[in-house]
Amino acid sequence: MNSTALSALEIARRVRAGELSASQVLEEHLAQITAVDGISGQLDPPALTPLEEQKVHAFIQVTADLARLQAEQVEAKLTHGEDPGPLAGVPVSIKDIFCVQGTTTTAGSRILYNFRPPYTATTVARLEQAGALILGKTNLDEFTYGSSSESSAFQPHPNNPWNTQHVTGGSSGGSAAAVAAHETPLSLGTDTGGSIRQPSAFCGVVGLKPTYGRTSRYGLIAFGSSLDCPGPLARTVSDAALMLQVLAGNDPKDSTSAIQPVPDYLAALAEGVRGLRIGISPDYDHIAYPDTKTGEMGIQAIQPEMNQAVREVAQVLASLGAEIVENVPMPNARHGIPTYFVISRVEAASNLHRFDGVKYGYRTQKPVQDLTELYRVTRAEGFGLQPKLRILMGMYVSAAAHSAHYYQKALRVRSLIRADFERAFDPSGPYRLDALLTPTTPTTAFRRKEVLGDSVLMQYSDQMTVGANHAGIPAISIPAGLDKQGLPIGVQFFGNDFREDLILRVAYAYEQATLQADWRQVIPQALRTAEVK
Amino acid sequence: MLPEKITREMFDKLVSLAALELDEEESEYLRTELNHQLAAVKELSEIPIDEDIAPSLHGIDCQGNPPRPDEWQPFPDPDAILALAPETRGRYFVVPEIAQLSQEGK
Numbered sequence: 001m002n003s004t005a006l007s008a009l010e011i012a013r014r015v016r017a018g019e020l021s022a023s024q025v026l027e028e029h030l031a032q033i034t035a036v037d038g039i040s041g042q043l044d045p046p047a048l049t050p051l052e053e054q055k056v057h058a059f060i061q062v063t064a065d066l067a068r069l070q071a072e073q074v075e076a077k078l079t080h081g082e083d084p085g086p087l088a089g090v091p092v093s094i095k096d097i098f099c100v101q102g103t104t105t106t107a108g109s110r111i112l113y114n115f116r117p118p119y120t121a122t123t124v125a126r127l128e129q130a131g132a133l134i135l136g137k138t139n140l141d142e143f144t145y146g147s148s149s150e151s152s153a154f155q156p157h158p159n160n161p162w163n164t165q166h167v168t169g170g171s172s173g174g175s176a177a178a179v180a181a182h183e184t185p186l187s188l189g190t191d192t193g194g195s196i197r198q199p200s201a202f203c204g205v206v207g208l209k210p211t212y213g214r215t216s217r218y219g220l221i222a223f224g225s226s227l228d229c230p231g232p233l234a235r236t237v238s239d240a241a242l243m244l245q246v247l248a249g250n251d252p253k254d255s256t257s258a259i260q261p262v263p264d265y266l267a268a269l270a271e272g273v274r275g276l277r278i279g280i281s282p283d284y285d286h287i288a289y290p291d292t293k294t295g296e297m298g299i300q301a302i303q304p305e306m307n308q309a310v311r312e313v314a315q316v317l318a319s320l321g322a323e324i325v326e327n328v329p330m331p332n333a334r335h336g337i338p339t340y341f342v343i344s345r346v347e348a349a350s351n352l353h354r355f356d357g358v359k360y361g362y363r364t365q366k367p368v369q370d371l372t373e374l375y376r377v378t379r380a381e382g383f384g385l386q387p388k389l390r391i392l393m394g395m396y397v398s399a400a401a402h403s404a405h406y407y408q409k410a411l412r413v414r415s416l417i418r419a420d421f422e423r424a425f426d427p428s429g430p431y432r433l434d435a436l437l438t439p440t441t442p443t444t445a446f447r448r449k450e451v452l453g454d455s456v457l458m459q460y461s462d463q464m465t466v467g468a469n470h471a472g473i474p475a476i477s478i479p480a481g482l483d484k485q486g487l488p489i490g491v492q493f494f495g496n497d498f499r500e501d502l503i504l505r506v507a508y509a510y511e512q513a514t515l516q517a518d519w520r521q522v523i524p525q526a527l528r529t530a531e532v533k
Numbered sequence: 534m535l536p537e538k539i540t541r542e543m544f545d546k547l548v549s550l551a552a553l554e555l556d557e558e559e560s561e562y563l564r565t566e567l568n569h570q571l572a573a574v575k576e577l578s579e580i581p582i583d584e585d586i587a588p589s590l591h592g593i594d595c596q597g598n599p600p601r602p603d604e605w606q607p608f609p610d611p612d613a614i615l616a617l618a619p620e621t622r623g624r625y626f627v628v629p630e631i632a633q634l635s636q637e638g639k
Contacts, residue, residue, distance in 0.1 A: 115617065116617065118608075118610055118613035118614055118616075118617070119608075211593065212592055212593055212595075213593065213595060213596075213597055226590055226591050226592075227592075250598065252598055252601065254597075254598075255597055255598055256591070256595045256597040257597055258595075258597060259597065259598065260596070290572055290575070290576070291572070292568075292569035292573065293572070294572070295572035295573070295575035295576070297576050335576070335577070335580060338573055338574040338576055338577050341570050341573055342574055342577065349551075353552075356552070357619060358618070358619070358626055359614075359617065359618050359626055360614075360617035360618060360619075361617075363619035363620075368629055369629070369630075370629050370630050370631060370632040371628050371630065371631045371632065372552070372632050373629070374629050375552040376552050376553060376554045377554060379551075379552055379554075380553055380554040380555065383553075385559065385562065385563065388551075388553060388555070388559070388563060389563050389566055389567065391551045391553065392544075392547050392548065392551055392553075392563060392567055393567055393570055395547055395550060395551055396539065396567065396571075397574070405578060406574065406577065408588060409577050409578065409580075409582070410574075410577060411588030411589055411590065412586050412587070412588045412589075413577060413580055413582070414588070414589040414592070415586050415587060415588065415589045416580075416582070416586065418589055418592050453562075455566045455569065455570060456566075456569045456570060456572075459570075459573075469592070470589075470592050471592040471593070472592025472593030473592065473593070
């Protein structure tokens with residue numbers, strides 16, 4: 001069997017045992033990229049042929065030379081009797097929002113098209129030290145600002161491997177697509193409002209947003225500094241646990257990095273769910289959606305298959321001995337997106353002020369009179385529409401005249417959102433949950449161009465996920481079936497602070513109990529096409 | 534119908550403060566989307582909230598790193614940082630002239 005079909009755990013096991021060489025693993029994954037990915041995202045792409053339209057386009061940059069060097073290092077260690085680490089020979093792709101020395105790090109934006117950082121993000125350095133092979137940088141919404149990955153300045157944007165006419169979700173869309181299309185078994189993403197979990201759900205893979213502070217933000221190009229969380233995307237729950245094990249831990253270079261010890265995530269996986277309390281909330285079976293003309297909030301049903309998947313997952317867990325706790329109230333869940341519209345935009349606007357064409361990145365080629373004009377023209381040419389929109393929104397709602405009304409209020413509503421979760425997980429409270437089970441998204445992957453440009457509708461794609469970012473808690477999305485169109489359905493487990501071990505355990509129990517399910521035997525369109533060739 | 538919160542005039546001021554320049558098409562799109570987003574956040578103001586609910590700057594209590602000793606930790610390769618700049622002279626970043634206020638306070 002080609003190594004592209006193997007899990008990261010199995011690749012590392014075979015490489016460490018000398019049964020498989022890191023170079024062979026690498027070349028087989030590079031061949032898979034050649035077969036399914038098509039041209040990489042670029043600033044001035046050629047017109048796409050019909051064949052290219054069907055490709056995945058997960059990558060902005062494939063770093064084959066860097067990965068070959070790393071494969072040689074893994075092999076040299078083995079030759080010398082040293083252990084190359086828990087990710088020995090495992091190819092990993094990196095969302096192009098992490099600084100990696102030796103690569104261009106674009107954030108999917110023209111303003112960083114030529115930025116080659118002189119240092120490497122802590123999370124990426126940990127993957128490298130664990131023996132991983134860095135295969136390349138994956139495409140994303142510009143500066144991570146979106147939920148479809150279509151807004152990248154580097155086109156073509158990624159397509160959903162299950163149906164390339166549909167989006168991957170976002171903003172870690174290239175990462176989710178690369179994992180789903182067997183281009184890498186693991187990818188490093190970021191989650192600010194759902195950017196790991198929503199594309200994972202859309203592409204039928206596992207995505208975990210850790211507790212805020214569990215993984216280092218050093219070397220991550222910031223979006224919402226109080227919300228950003230690096231985390232793993234993988235095809236199996238145990239691979240996500242393996243990758244989290246490598247990523248997690250204190251980093252002196254990130255002031256909000258947690259000092260709590262890191263448990264053994266893999267060891268806890270197989271402990272089962274007997275006696276665990278899994279909650280379901282009526283506040284997560286619909287969304288509250290505003291009429292943008294009147295501002296009136298209305299209740300909208302979500303795709304019925306999402307609620308059905310939640311019930312089926314609950315049944316499986318109940319059959320394994322978990323206790324299902326119904327009717328857990330999460331009354332502030334509906335405020336998640338309005339609150340996010342304010343907090344994330346204020347933080348984004350603040351973080352985007354540094355891009356000005358002076359010290360790195362794009363600078364306008366037009367003649368300018370003075371420094372102010374240099375800033376304006378550079379930023380006008382360098383930023384796409386979504387960063388401009390977020391800067392303007394963030395400045396408006398944090399302006400002195402409006403701050404009390406918007407920003408200060410949003411920070412207090414954030415406390416209410418957090419309090420819902422605290423009540424649900426409180427060990428002496430009425431619900432005493434170990435995990436809260438919800439759909440990951442209101443719908444399965446939407447069609448390309450269907451939502452692009454409607455910034456409100458696009459943001460509501462994150463309504464089910466964003467609560468974890470406000471509250472700082474961990475959450476995992478796992479595949480739970482296919483809808484009538486054959487597109488993946490994701491369900492999500494929220495957990496209490498630093499209880500990644502528990503939500504991984506619940507997710508693993510469901511995954512292992514459904515390995516033989518019919519829907520798990522269906523493979524993505526992109527892989528079927530590659531096999532025919 | 535909600536009144537437009539952000540008028541053309543306010544919008545142009547914001548654009549200037551944000552150190553941006555926009556063409557007509559971009560301005561129309563962005564101003565429309567801004568007003569839609571403000572409509573979407575309207576419900577925040579209607580949420581009753583007790584006086585004793587404090588704002589959360591982070592979701593969890595950040596038990597992060599304590600302040601570190603004030604020790605100089607030089608970056609190992611400052612030339613690599615300078616090499617990223619669009620224009621340098623010697624070891625300085627070069628920018629166009631910084632606008633001066635005239636005598637008339639223009």
